[in-house]
Amino acid sequence: MTTKIVVDTNVVVAASAIQNIQELDLTIKHEFHDQSIQLFSLFKENNNCSGVLVSTVKTESFKVLSKAVRKVFVPDSLSNPQRRELFYNDAVAIIASSEEKMRVLMKRMSYGRLTQRNSART
Secondary structure (H helix, E strand, C coil), rough: CCCEEECCCHHHCCCCCCCCCCCCCCEECCHHHHHHHHHHHHHHCCCEEEEEEHHHHHHHHHHHHHHHHHHEEEEEECCCHHHHHHHHHHHHHHHHHHHHHHHHHHHHCEEECCCCCCCCCC
């Protein structure tokens, strides 16, 4: 029996928001990236476990990603002006790279619908 796990928007976004910045010799990632990417690794490596993505999460994830990437890059921009300048100069490329990572992760999942179960007996 295959275990199916419905994946939330936050998990997809966190797993996608990572960027290696060669100019600064720095990897910038979402604070929950490591935990989220482990779940996707489980889907890839384990045939008895699969991720399920509902259409709302798919649509919402792309909308949320650019905000999340900005939050990951800019929070310490006052203390790191080089990082802030890099983000604003290359924001489109950074977000596009994260979106591509998201598309790759989404390909590992199946698409489904959640049905509401009525637990009340008549």
